Amino acid sequence: MNDPADTDVPKPVGTRSVDDVDAETKxxxxxxxxxxxxxxxxxxxxxxxxxCDGVGRGKMFLMRHPWSLTGAxxxxxxxAMNRLKEDLPKHGWKIIGYGPNSSRAKSLELTADxxxxxxxxxxxxxxxxSGGDSNEPTLLVNVVSACYQVPEGxxxxxx
Numbered sequence: 838m839n840d841p842a843d844t845d846v847p848k849p850v851g852t853r854s855v856d857d858v859d860a861e862t863k864x865x866x867x868x869x870x871x872x873x874x875x876x877x878x879x880x881x882x883x884x885x886x887x888x889c890d891g892v893g894r895g896k897m898f899l900m901r902h903p904w905s906l907t908g909a910x911x912x913x914x915x916x917a918m919n920r921l922k923e924d925l926p927k928h929g930w931k932i933i934g935y936g937p938n939s940s941r942a943k944s945l946e947l948t949a950d951x952x953x954x955x956x957x958x959x960x961x962x963x964x965x966x967s968g969g970d971s972n973e974p975t976l977l978v979n980v981v982s983a984c985y986q987v988p989e990g991x992x993x994x995x996x
Contacts, residue, residue: 852988853987862900872925873917875914875916903977914962918960918976933948944963958980
């Protein structure tokens with residue numbers, strides 16, 4: 838019989854170095870930006886290492902890359918959302934969800950998984966001054982890898 842505590846620990850999808858997953862995360866974010874194809878201002882944040890849910894630090898990790906794009910109009914960003922919906926499947930992504938989210942503003946949101954590459958992406962379109970807030974039109978993008986185990990002899994040394 839299995840120990841119930843074992844079922845709560847996510848299983849890594851493989852063994853990879855943090856640097857490899859970091860590089861692939863940057864590459865995937867860049868390709869998503871290419872599909873968005875809108876000139877604007879991208880936030881400066883880079884990928885960061887996170888712990889896998891239910892797992893302590895050190896041996897397993899996942900990579901998150903949240904970023905945003907501003908400086909374009911509502912119409913341009915709406916076209917970008919449509920492009921993502923149409924073009925991501927041509928690049929191996931499966932659209933999991935597309936439509937208004939549960940926020941007060943009912944912002945348009947796209948969620949997609951890339952089974953082969955073991956990544957997910959969520960893109961939220963915040964229209965100008967949406968939900969009673971004063972904001973410029975924005976795409977919020979979050980690229981997340983699957984959970985990986987570090988190679989033997991290595992440990993995750995940055996969070």
